[in-house]
Amino acid sequence: MRHLNCPTCGRRFEETESPSLPFCSERCRLVDLGRWLDERYGMPFESEHDPSEERREGDYAKKLGEGGQRT
Numbered sequence: 001m002r003h004l005n006c007p008t009c010g011r012r013f014e015e016t017e018s019p020s021l022p023f024c025s026e027r028c029r030l031v032d033l034g035r036w037l038d039e040r041y042g043m044p045f046e047s048e049h050d051p052s053e054e055r056r057e058g059d060y061a062k063k064l065g066e067g068g069q070r071t
């Protein structure tokens with residue numbers, strides 16, 4: 001009989017005990033799945049877009065526009 005460590009809770013259990021290998025229980029399987037989805041979709045990534053930069057560009061474009069109207 002094989003013993004496994006649940007990747008979610010770390011509990012040691014027998015392979016035959018669990019319906020949700022390699023996790024000790026269905027609950028732990030779902031917890032791990034949720035964690036995986038969080039990493040994939042909820043991970044805050046560093047955005048290269050700087051809002052202050054956009055504001056500066058906006059002003060610059062406005063000045064260009066005004067200048068264009070004058071000439």
Ligand SMILES: [Zn+2]
Pocket residue numbers: 006007008009010011023024025028
């Ligand atoms: Zn577990």
